[in-house]
Amino acid sequence: MLGTLIKKEILNSVFSFRFVVIFALLLVVVPVTIFILTNDYVRKVDEYSFRQNGIENYLKNYAHFNRIMNVIMPSQPPIPFYSIVRGISSDVNIAKFDDDPLPAVFPLLDLVFIVGILLSLAALIFSYDAVSGEKEDGTLKLMMSNCLARSKIILGKIIGGTLTLLIPFVLSMILGLFVILLNSRVAWTGTNWATLAFLLLGAVIYVFLFLVLGVFISARHHSSSASIMTSLFVWVLLILVVPNLSPYLASLISPAPSQIKMEREVSRLTDVERDDLGRKLQDERLREIVKKYPVLAERFSEAEAKARVEKDPAFREAYQARTKEVDAAWSEANRIQNKKRDDLQEEFNRKVGAQTRLSRGLSMSSPLSDFTYMATDLTSTGIMNLRHFEQIRSGWEHTYWDYVQGRTTALQKQNPAVDWSNTPVDVSDMPRFQYKEEALAARAKGALWPFAILMLMNLIVFSAAYISFVKYDVR
Amino acid sequence: MPRRKPVPLWTIVRKEIIANLLSYKFFIVILLTTLLLFTSFFVLYKDYKGRLADYELVRAKPGEPIAVLPPNPLSIFAKGLDEAMTRSFEVSRIGIAVFAGQKSGNIIFAYFPTPDFVYIVKVVLSLVALLFGFDQISREKESGVLRLMLSNSVSRAKILAGKWLGNFLSLSVPFLLVTLLGFALINLDPGVSFPASSIGRFFLLVLTALIYIALFLSLGIFVSALTRRAASSLVILLLIWTVSVFVVPNLGTLVSRQMVDVPSVKSLSEKQDQVWTREVLELIMESRAKNGRGTGDIAKNHFDAINRELNQMEEDYRNKFDRLVRLSKNINRLSPAASFVYASTELAGTGIGEESRLKENVLRYKDSVLPNLERGEKQAAAFAYRYRSVGQVLAQGGLFDLTWLVFFNILFFALGYVAFVRYDVR
Numbered sequence: 001m002l003g004t005l006i007k008k009e010i011l012n013s014v015f016s017f018r019f020v021v022i023f024a025l026l027l028v029v030v031p032v033t034i035f036i037l038t039n040d041y042v043r044k045v046d047e048y049s050f051r052q053n054g055i056e057n058y059l060k061n062y063a064h065f066n067r068i069m070n071v072i073m074p075s076q077p078p079i080p081f082y083s084i085v086r087g088i089s090s091d092v093n094i095a096k097f098d099d100d101p102l103p104a105v106f107p108l109l110d111l112v113f114i115v116g117i118l119l120s121l122a123a124l125i126f127s128y129d130a131v132s133g134e135k136e137d138g139t140l141k142l143m144m145s146n147c148l149a150r151s152k153i154i155l156g157k158i159i160g161g162t163l164t165l166l167i168p169f170v171l172s173m174i175l176g177l178f179v180i181l182l183n184s185r186v187a188w189t190g191t192n193w194a195t196l197a198f199l200l201l202g203a204v205i206y207v208f209l210f211l212v213l214g215v216f217i218s219a220r221h222h223s224s225s226a227s228i229m230t231s232l233f234v235w236v237l238l239i240l241v242v243p244n245l246s247p248y249l250a251s252l253i254s255p256a257p258s259q260i261k262m263e264r265e266v267s268r269l270t271d272v273e274r275d276d277l278g279r280k281l282q283d284e285r286l287r288e289i290v291k292k293y294p295v296l297a298e299r300f301s302e303a304e305a306k307a308r309v310e311k312d313p314a315f316r317e318a319y320q321a322r323t324k325e326v327d328a329a330w331s332e333a334n335r336i337q338n339k340k341r342d343d344l345q346e347e348f349n350r351k352v353g354a355q356t357r358l359s360r361g362l363s364m365s366s367p368l369s370d371f372t373y374m375a376t377d378l379t380s381t382g383i384m385n386l387r388h389f390e391q392i393r394s395g396w397e398h399t400y401w402d403y404v405q406g407r408t409t410a411l412q413k414q415n416p417a418v419d420w421s422n423t424p425v426d427v428s429d430m431p432r433f434q435y436k437e438e439a440l441a442a443r444a445k446g447a448l449w450p451f452a453i454l455m456l457m458n459l460i461v462f463s464a465a466y467i468s469f470v471k472y473d474v475r
Numbered sequence: 476m477p478r479r480k481p482v483p484l485w486t487i488v489r490k491e492i493i494a495n496l497l498s499y500k501f502f503i504v505i506l507l508t509t510l511l512l513f514t515s516f517f518v519l520y521k522d523y524k525g526r527l528a529d530y531e532l533v534r535a536k537p538g539e540p541i542a543v544l545p546p547n548p549l550s551i552f553a554k555g556l557d558e559a560m561t562r563s564f565e566v567s568r569i570g571i572a573v574f575a576g577q578k579s580g581n582i583i584f585a586y587f588p589t590p591d592f593v594y595i596v597k598v599v600l601s602l603v604a605l606l607f608g609f610d611q612i613s614r615e616k617e618s619g620v621l622r623l624m625l626s627n628s629v630s631r632a633k634i635l636a637g638k639w640l641g642n643f644l645s646l647s648v649p650f651l652l653v654t655l656l657g658f659a660l661i662n663l664d665p666g667v668s669f670p671a672s673s674i675g676r677f678f679l680l681v682l683t684a685l686i687y688i689a690l691f692l693s694l695g696i697f698v699s700a701l702t703r704r705a706a707s708s709l710v711i712l713l714l715i716w717t718v719s720v721f722v723v724p725n726l727g728t729l730v731s732r733q734m735v736d737v738p739s740v741k742s743l744s745e746k747q748d749q750v751w752t753r754e755v756l757e758l759i760m761e762s763r764a765k766n767g768r769g770t771g772d773i774a775k776n777h778f779d780a781i782n783r784e785l786n787q788m789e790e791d792y793r794n795k796f797d798r799l800v801r802l803s804k805n806i807n808r809l810s811p812a813a814s815f816v817y818a819s820t821e822l823a824g825t826g827i828g829e830e831s832r833l834k835e836n837v838l839r840y841k842d843s844v845l846p847n848l849e850r851g852e853k854q855a856a857a858f859a860y861r862y863r864s865v866g867q868v869l870a871q872g873g874l875f876d877l878t879w880l881v882f883f884n885i886l887f888f889a890l891g892y893v894a895f896v897r898y899d900v901r
Contacts, residue, residue: 017706017707017710018706018707018710021710021711021714022710022714025714025717025718029718029722032726033726036726036729036730036733037729039733040729040732040733043732043733044739047738047739047742050742051741051742051745054745054746054749055745055749058749058753062749062752062753062756064756066756067752067755067756068752070748070751070752071745071748071749071752073745073748075741075745088582088585088586095573096573096740096743096744097564097570097571097573097789097834097837098740098743098789098792098793098796098834099559099740100737100739100740100796101556101559101827101830102728102799102800102803102827103728104556104559105555105556105728105816105820105827106724106725106727106728106807106813106816107588107725108725108728108729109721109722109725109726109729113721113725117717117721118717118721121713121717125709125710125713129706224706225500225610225614225705226499228709229499229500229503229504229606230503232602232606233503233506233507236507236598236599236602237507240598240599241511241514241590241599243586243587244587244588244589244590244594245514245515245518245590246583246587247581247583247584247587248518248519248521248522248590249518250581250583251521251522251525251581252518252521256580256581258525258526258529259580260529260532260533260563260574261529261532263574264532264533348580349580352580352581355580355581356580356581356582356583359581359583359584360583363583363586363587369586369587372586383582386582419763422756422759422760422763423760424756
């Protein structure tokens with residue numbers, strides 16, 4: 001019986017005008033987007049290897065240990081998934097004078113955007129009149145006059161609707177994947193395909209949620225024109241408003257100082273305040289030392305002191321003691337101020353972390369954010385990847401500094417007269433930075449939370465839809 | 476039999492407004508608009524205050540060669556690139572150091588666009604306008620009202636004009652009230668001072684928003700007059716809406732990137748670092764070879780080389796980037812949403828054009844203070860920046876975008892008229 005109902009729903013919608021429109025839209029937008037993103041990815045790959053070559057050439061001629069870190073600073077290489085998902089990998093480079101503000105004006109279009117916005121809207125368009133529309137047509141009354149359980153009718157509607165919506169999505173995805181397969185420059189590995197499978201599973205759950213939501217809203221209304229209004233209202237709030245407002249609300253609830261405030265504070269602590277403290281400590285210590293070596297009470301310039309140190313051994317001893325005290329005072333000042341700076345930095349990190357967590361938590365009340373976090377973390381284009389990249393980078397930096405230390409000591413031993421940090425050396429054996437994506441299991445684990453929330457939302461909305469339909473007055 | 480008096484336009488307008496006021500749609504829409512606009516004003520007002528407080532920390536003290544702008548109060552409504560424009564640019568002998576000032580460490584901001592007035596109008600109010608327009612003709616045909624109306628001596632043109640006007644008023648009056656109230660409330664805070672010219676700009680911004688909304692209303696009525704059923708007209712409209720608001724502008728930038736080969740920011744900065752590091756190394760080696768004699772000249776030569784090479788690199792980048800911006804603007808303008816964003820952000824002084832003009836000014840400022848810095852003088856002239864006047868903004872593309880929006884309006888209305896005249900009301 002359920003099979004008949006599902007078949008009825010599918011046939012009903014496949015021949016409907018909205019199906020044709022949505023089919024046409026997805027069939028154009030998905031492959032075109034994937035095509036453009038793939039070309040852009042290939043361009044990125046070329047540029048990345050061009051840049052790496054530039055660095056290698058540079059190292060051949062000018063490698064030295066003093067300032068080379070600027071040049072070999074690692075950067076995120078393009079990953080094959082860029083031909084489908086972009087995530088936050090392409091943020092605005094606001095830290096450079098010549099920035100690229102275009103992404104801030106119009107964000108990129110990728111699969112996450114298409115599923116998140118277009119497909120959720122399509123799901124609501126499919127389901128807003130599932131109950132109210134059939135009531136208006138009178139078909140619901142007729143169906144009920146057969147011996148059909150209401151639970152079966154609603155299940156048939158939801159499953160049928162989902163299957164119908166999946167037809168255009170799957171077909172357009174297949175077309176899009178052809179673009180990737182046919183492009184010889186994009187080599188997807190087995191892991192990539194597995195990731196894609198997870199991603200599509202998430203997309204199906206997400207679309208299902210909106211379909212059930214549409215049925216639920218439909219079962220709360222008695223006219224389809226009212227249910228479309230409510231559906232669009234809910235959609236706008238969930239998709240276009242809640243995610244965007246969340247970080248702003250979070251910054252009101254859990255404020256964190258801005259980066260610049262932090263920088264200023266740090267430079268004040270380690271600059272002006274350190275100098276004041278250093279001078280104070282130096283004066284204190286010098287007062288003590290003058291008691292021990294009264295000769296130091298005299299006023300002398302640096303040059304005079306140098307001259308006297310040569311001639312007068314007693315003065316030399318006193319002067320050396322003085323230098324030691326001065327050094328001790330300044331290193332004490334540095335220690336105290338650095339401690340303060342570290343505390344401040346830690347406090348800052350704590351606050352920013354708390355705000356980020358709160359923003360993420362608040363935004364997760366919107367299915368779009370859940371889907372976005374899930375998709376970006378799965379595909380190594382989200383926050384998790386930023387953390388992962390930073391981890392590899394700092395690991396590499398350690399090995400790099402070890403290498404530099406080893407090399408300079410060895411070179412120094414060979415010829416101690418040369419300033420090795422400012423002399424070109426051969427660094428062909430230097431450890432190179434290698435980016436490797438996080439293992440799929442770890443990424444899937446990170447995506448688990450948003451996925452679980454999506455499932456929970458599905459459960460709640462489904463129960464609500466079920467209850468509303470059971471109590472629905474079909475007359 | 477006496478001839479019936481023609482129905483005045485006002486009667487139709489009034490009928491439309493009253494019908495709207497009583498509808499569920501109107502209730503939902505007003506609730507949504509009010510809620511969104513007020514939240515957006517509040518949230519961005521707080522954001523502006525925070526950035527203003529940060530500006531007080533970083534503003535240049537007299538004599539410092541630093542170019543930094545205070546946040547633009549109009550960024551409460553059109554945030555645009557204001558965060559990029561309020562960075563602090565510190566000029567020194569080896570170039571311009573940039574401190575991305577008021578950026579917060581919260582990465583979630585990077586995920587979703589800023590919910591400012593421009594965003595809400597662009598996305599939500601355009602949708603709302605479509606909802607007002609989508610069933611104007613088809614619903615009245617379905618319910619038979621249209622036939623009754625036409626049996627009176629009233630022209631179709633008048634009915635269409637009445638419908639347009641009635642719906643535009645019932646949409647724009649609440650929108651204007653909420654917006655103006657929000658603006659007035661923000662003005663109550665003495666900490667946020669809108670200069671007189673800003674107030675003019677704000678009203679122009681609202682006017683642009685109204686033209687944009689009217690466009691979608693006309694589009695809605697046009698499609699409604701093409702279809703026999705309200706449900707079909709809604710589906711078509713939502714399709715047009717998603718394509719023009721989301722798909723075209725977001726894909727257009729990527730497409731133009733494939734046509735103009737602009738190096739990435741990363742690539743540029745890597746090359747800059749290479750030049751800089753190389754010249755410094757050579758400087759050290761040369762002065763070592765000469766045992767420290769004539770270091771001044773050597774240093775000057777190398778610093779000049781750095782400046783020369785970097786300037787050329789940056790100029791090349793900027794030229795290419797300008798081409799990219801022009802091309803992507805023209806492609807994106809296929810969608811009225813892009814035109815609206817360009818016009819409104821430029822009017823507010825937070826658009827792409829204003830940002831690149833600011834950077835030009837910073838470069839000129841650098842050239843003017845550099846001789847002083849090289850002579851070792853501590854005092855530098857202060858940086859002053861004047862936003863383009865409304866006239867300049869309009870001359871440099873703003874007027875084009877506005878005309879483009881008006882053109883869409885007229886086009887859709889005319890098409891709507893043609894479709895309605897040919898509409899079979901039975």
